[in-house]
Amino acid sequence: MTAATSTETRQAALAALRELVGRADAEFHEGQYEAIEALVAECRRALVVQRTGWGKSAVYFVATLLLRRQGAGPTVLVSPLLALMRDQIAAAERAGVRAVAINSTNAHEWSDVLAQLDRDEVDVLLVSPERLNNPAFREQQLPALVRRIGMLVVDEAHCISDWGHDFRPDYRRLRDLIAEMPATVPVLATTATANSRVVADVAEQLGSGGADSASPDAADADVLTIRGPLARASLRLGVLRLPDSASRLAWLLSHLDDLPGSGIIYTLTVAAAVDTARLLREHGHEVRAYTGQTDSDERAESEGMLKRNEVKALVATSALGMGFDKPDLGFVLHLGAPSSPVAYYQQVGRAGRASDSADVLLLPGVEDREIWHYFATASMPDRERAERVIGALGQTPVSTPALEAMVDIRRTPLELLLKVLDVDGAVRRVQGGWVATGEPWTYDAERYERIAAERIAEQQHMIEYERTDGCRMEFLQRSLDDETAAPCGRCDNCAGVWFPREIRKTATEAAAGSLDRVGIPVEPRKAWPTGADRLGVPVKGRIAPAEQAADGRALARLTDLGWGGTLREIFAAGAPDAAVTPQALGACVRVLADWGWDERPVAVVAMPSRSRPLLVDSLARGIAEVGRLPYAGALSFANGGPTGQPGGNSAFRLAGIWDRFRADGLEIPAGPVLLVDDQADSRWTLTVAARVLRQSGAAAVLPFVLALRG
Template sequence: MVGTMTQPVESPLRSEAEAALRRLVGDDEARLRDDQWRAIESLVVDRRRVLVVQRTGWGKSAVYFVATALLRERGAGPTVIVSPLLALMRDQVAAAERAGIRAVTINSANVTEWDDIHEQIAGGSVDVLLCSPERLNNPDFRDRVLPRLAASAGLMVVDEAHCVSDWGHDFRPDYRRIRTFLTQLPRGVPVLATTATANARVTRDVAEQVAAKHAEEPAADGIAANRTDTDVLVLRGGLDRSSLHLAVVSLPDQAARVAWLSHALPLLPGSGIVYTLTVAMAEQVAAHLRSSGIDARTYTGQTDPAERELLEEDLRHNRVKALVATSALGMGFDKPDLAFVVHLGAPSSPIAYYQQVGRAGRGVDSAVVVLLPGQEDRRIWDYFGSLGFPPLNQVEATLSALSDGRVQSVAQLETAVDLRRSRLEMMLKVLDVDGAVRRVKGGWLGTGQPWEYDAERYRRVAEARRHEQQTMLDYEATDECRMLFLRRTLDDPELAPGWRCGRCDNCGGAALPAGPTSDEVTEARQDLVAVGVEILPRRQWPSGMDRLGIDVKGRISPEEQAAPGRAVARLDGLGLSEALRDLFAPRTVDSETPVPLRHAAATVLREWLTEGDVNGVVAIRSTTRPVLTHHLAGGLARFLNVPVLATIGPRPGQEAPGRHDVNSAMRLAGVVKRLDLKPVTGAPSLADARVLLVDDYTDSGWTLTVAARLLRIAGASEVLPFVLAQR
């Protein structure tokens, strides 16, 4: 956070700033770095717009907290900080309190406090308000609180500002509306944007966003009356972190990589983070590490917010060896003595990778950073890449649905637009920023403003992401200095010709534990093939199904529900997940159930069911994998020594495969219209039958839900779903 002063303190204001810094960090010897002071002076004296691009741990938060203290002393209004993550907000509130700054936050975890916080803001007792970019377009906050903040703000801060850019590694549509907010600020309100992860292109893009023109209002005190709207001071520093020892360990398969973790972590000093690419991987790896005697916990986007806070504190105070996390634990988490960061699978962008490894070694002399790449990485990148901005026809369908002047909720729009909810919500945010739609209480409203589909822009962004993915593969394979590779890739302005770090594995300066033994690899392999994932039944129908001609609503009646079921494994995990991904790959020819998966299915049934739990099997008839599903259902019936009672599949004329890349309402409507129950000739009746319902995989859950409903209506007393894979 602080640096060594290179020249004497020359002004009373700098002395005042450094006194505030010392309160902030609790260190009587703390001094501002020269660029920290330059940024603070530009904000407080010149009221400029400043973009600070500096490595993690440099002290960007010190700039805005010290500037806040100085501005508040001079009668300025509160600082508004837009922060992307709860972890970041919690750390910043604690830091502000140390400096005597009253900071509050509005986020999804403190809903009950919002009204009180709004009153404190109006009363002037708040020095700093931290809010998420999503809050900027909450109707009540946008219409009631934001105008007052824009008029009275003393400083505007955009943290993790690379998110403003389409080219940033973590594009968030809500960040784009910050440009609109900047245009609403009166002249003379300084703006600070900060990030640790931006190459030259992203830096230029963010600077252009920060330079958004002011509202045509005079400055209250006449300061900066003659400055231009494009006058953005960019302070960009070097990216080298002298504590980081970078390494790549290439191992033959998943079991070897997981075994390396369980072998190496006890030998590494301190505590740290193990990053994975998916939630399922995080859960599996953490479970394996615990079974090996390592205190590891899981931290993902699905972790309850209160639990996240506890986990962060456990790691911060070294009460756990590691958090096994997705990217949900990233920007803003502050633990100066974090001793290691290990990636089980590579992020798709060198910018994202540098940002995550930057969590390590901020306050210690040495930290280990290891990448364990996997063959499945590119497949996972492709999946997330497929979730980009929707094609033109889906955007037009959304705008058409909102063209009649009625406010519609996302659930209502799902009956008109065949997109999953997450992609629909993302698209609405982009359209909102572009002015084509507007979020209001109760949902969304069309504005009637013209909107053009910028296909060229989306193509450029997609191409840039493909380039970044190739750069990550090049990083894995390079034999040159790894920190040099990252600094050059990120356009480090301080990189000198011929420089090498001397600390990475290619420079001979990374001392890693030896590889795992064959017994450890065998143990990891056996652990990873552990099978059985619970499938919870759907309990609620989507809203507005009557619009699609489907007569269902509200809660699903218990008399029509499935019981909890089982899947052999998840598609996005480790172990057998790889075999399942191969089985369901588009290139794979339909065939009988592979032998390893037959054994795995039998294992799940043995561990799940006891004799007499089911007295019949019902098969889902697949149009894409008919051989697989027929063979699987017949084999399970023979294993359980029960008959196949019926099949459920497409009605005549409905044989085309149903789409899975749509929202719940659309998916359910397609399933209901498509599925039909056919009892097997000569088989026992379905009346009072306890049925094992067999399908190849489940995604949305609606096929199993509708099939179970058909069976329950036909008299089955219980329906237990079973699939090979859960998406």
Template sequence: MSTSEDTLRDEAERCLRALAGEHARLREDQWTAIRALVVDRRRALVVQRTGWGKSAVYFVATRLLRERGAGPTVIVSPLLALMRNQIDSAERAGIHARTINSANTEDWQQIFAEVEGGAVDVLLVSPERLNNPDFRDLVLPKLAAGAGLVVVDEAHCISDWGHDFRPDYRRLRTLLADLPPGIPVLATTATANARVTEDVAEQLTDDRAVQGAGEASPGGALVLRGALERDSLHLSVVSLPSAEQRVAWIGEHLDGLPGSGIIYTLTVAAAHELTGYLRERGYEVAAYSGQTDPAERLQAERDLQDNKLKALVATSALGMGFDKPDLGFIVHVGAPQSPVAYYQQIGRAGRGVDRAEVILLPGREDRDIWAYFASLAFPPEQIVRTTLAVLEEAGRPLSTGALEPRVDLNRARLEMMLKVLDVDGAVRRVKGGWTATGEPWSYDRERYARVAAERGREQQAMLDYIATTGCREEFLRRQLDDPAAAPCGRCDNCTGVHRSGEVSAEGAAQARDRLHRPGVDVAPRRMWPTGVKDDPGVSGRIPPDAQAETGRALGRLTDIGWGNRLRALLAEGAPDAEITDEMFGAVVKVLTAWDWAERPAGVVAVGSRTRPLLVGSLARRLARIGRLPYLGELVPLGEPVPRRHNSAQRLRSVWHGLTLPDDVAAAARDAGGPILLVDDRIESGWTVTVAARLLREAGAPAVLPLVLAVPS
């Protein structure tokens, strides 16, 4: 090492100590990465375990580059929680960091002024900003041209082979290609197998530098991949036969787990159910998901950081977004669909303590939930072609809302597809919406099939992890293609010490009571969807005298209590049968607890082609037990129509496919009070909305929807 490099390393060590404490020393791979960025101005990919010190690499490199006159570091970071932690870390090292994201739009102008004035060392940007037309076209070019370093955090999100692929991240390839020569780039992740590593490294490659220069060219990405062992983690699996027992097990064992931690669930509904149960048992816990209000999320993070909570009960929204070195445990209620995702989540624990407990409580319903997430994959070619054709024919930008009624996708999937098409160059996001570029585009059916097959392989690997009798950590590290994978000597299989699955009868009864507590409020639709002004000829606000009242459902399909039985009952192809006594008794409890303003005066069913026995028997039995007249049913018209995915198309299907017979209309009018409207499930809410409108127009003073299930 030259004298100048000795001096540079001494500077780097001093910066690290300011960041991480007086006893901190650079690892060799950390120094290799810093040297590549600061001296060689290279592009590098660092794949290292959580807690290894990846953020130290880019903060130290930033400090050294800034002292040598370079511009600010631009970090693309996926989650607000992660940004907050990174900013706190940077300030400790004397690095002034700011962030641009959807939660601080009012501060953007001031932040941009600080950047231009040289007062900002690090600017953190969410990947979604890269898809904002103003930011992409006006702000990003200036940032890229003046950047001293570009960092892509959680870089596995770039690859659609990765477990947390995000279309917005794919736009980074264009950003990197447009960087002026000599601006170093660092990508970091803790969870990338060989395939993802290769994909990300390829996207980091500077084609301008490698053209004609061979493999040794500095334009090729330097890949630094280390062993992924976490010697503080003690992995175990507890297999229990039912959701009630899993929940009861947590209630009886949570206080025995060290410190504070995270309990992961697969769905938002499960997070709220489990939080409610644990609070009833006296635990200080909070629910955390992508649907949680941002202010509440921030408070929950702070409370866990300050050990005011025993646990956050969270969905994967917390996966990459939380840094608490002394987390003592991670519990999963339900298995993630990928061992790589699982290893990423459990990596939150044990970073600053000698021992952390990692416990998986798999459920039989996990595969149903995986199947649901798989259904959200890239759409079939016909739908994509239809979308492109609609945009081309429009001849002007179309907003997502204007495009949605013409494409058989819901809003979330449509947005995801458009982002992918944008990255592929087939569409472009502009002010006012989306336009077709007219560029040739091919549907890469083979790639999508390979990605789907890889997802299936990952799911099977997760099942194999649950069943393995070998070392659990070694299994996970081999899934990440870690060449140093070896038996850990700490997990339940290595030690032969397996956690007991016993729960007390009292605990199981309490969990069963909580999970089977029936009743979910169902808010009525209050606005017609966009795109139906011509057909069926409605728009804007639904008139109050045509709306349903707030309804009730027995449970959610994503619940860990009633959800399991409701999914089986309502599954496609499940046999039609009359309502069981147990389920009917639960529905009666829902009615008993319903605080309606006026008791129903009659019962009407929504006629069903697929479950006439189920819906009919439920409606008639409710009428008998409530001593109410059964007034009949709304009748479905014509041939069955395909299930639609967006609001406008669903509304049209129901509007033209449901009728209220004259005798039922007259009976509803003459009943002299609210009508209890019975159906098996609510998906979009448009069937109930149209049925309520028909009954209100017939003279019913109010309509009270009652169904067995809602999605979530």
């Protein structure tokens, strides 16, 4: 490229940048123009690792404008979250970039989007990584798009890597997409959260060659990596260690209004987000819960309310994470710590992006390690399960629900496993479901052992962050292998504790009362699971009303902040069977007193139990005594009792308990019966037991359990 051409490119890029940000005096940050030049003038592949707020989106929007002026096709932007897509489309509009999205929420717009693409009226097409493996998109739209693509952008590119804090199997497919594109098509990957290992891994994916590349090795060597300092001068970090959930909530009630502006309160579980938001609202704070279970329209509404400062905070899980853009976000507070400093850096990076100061406070919990372990093990593929799935598939497509009934794996872990096997080339998603490819597949035990070991090391690093007496920002930078790491002069260790420690007595009482809240609905099953008849269970369709259970209750969820802790101790692996404590029995009585049933039960029946017979028997007898109800006894096992393990999918779970309970010898009254068990997971045990009791004369069956899983 000549000097004159380089000057022209820079002038055009600078003009586009100023149009993008709306400022005539705007200048490039260090590294921004270098990335743009590599993409536009040299058609290279680039990886940009820069702190949040640095302006990574400016790089791909400016590059898109320049490439489009040169006659290039649209940019395809792979973006992992709907919230991020919404922000990117809004930013594109401000820059005069025509951006549209294809995702799970706008199927009604897809035909219009495709028509716009055909008319070359789209500058940027945003897609999720999952969309790349949708059979219709992959087979009908993607080939034409690959032929016309002007640039590929992979946002939040750490998701590509096994070693990234938020690895997503679908991102691995991008390597195949890159290999199909002409080598002359520029590729940009961006992230704010990548250490050296992740950077090397992502660069390898970017350097996977191209359709007309003579040397993949040459392509790998040609990946331009631009790394900048990751320190966030606007953030004031701190850690406040408190003894329990009640004190953390009490601190929040005491000091939420003291935190600057509006912000995000992160929790580790959905239950914690919902419960915390409810407590804060009950005491006059304008907050909303935001989780992966929140309706998509409600999520979009909540994002807008936070951006307009119409709420003090969103109480969120990690569902509100990557790329959410509110430049003046005043604070980020964590009730419980993420499992690694890298994940923590990513979340706190939401704050202070365009302001001089923002407060970041971590309130770690004693239960954090247990939650980390659960999520870490849930995301790892299992050899036996994987082989079961591959063995069940052939060349005839099998839908996910049908496959679920064949392999005894629940829907969510099954879908994750299918993605991993798809990326590994063992299975393939097609119209109508999944097929086996016939390609040989071996379980990479060494790889998963290394990943598991790395996860454990990351968790220990997070504990070290909580306990360090050094600079906290410097610690986070070093966790991301930032060689510019230096003391920030602002955190609680550098400049002294900046947050209040005192807790109001009224707040302590309110938090304790909230955590002592009891009573969770247990919804009855109303339809038999698909595929049960193929497993020898002679039922299908809806459960007959005369055989259904009624609405039930649980004392609490195992994941709850309050009674969840007590229940986790009761049901911990290796915990001895013991009679229900007076405190737990008293809490159960409170649930029953507040139930509001149409007709009071006339008797109590217990479920038989192999693992906790003393617990269930004492709970049922205790409820009967306090409620002055006759105790009719326990159901008995039939045909050897239940088989299988809790946690399987619905069809297999039902097959393992069908015809395994009986009410022989019990005098079942004609009125409603309270059915007592220790915990509910799939609810099929309660469903089958209720059917037995209804067939034995009970007018209604009201299930009651100590713990509700999930």
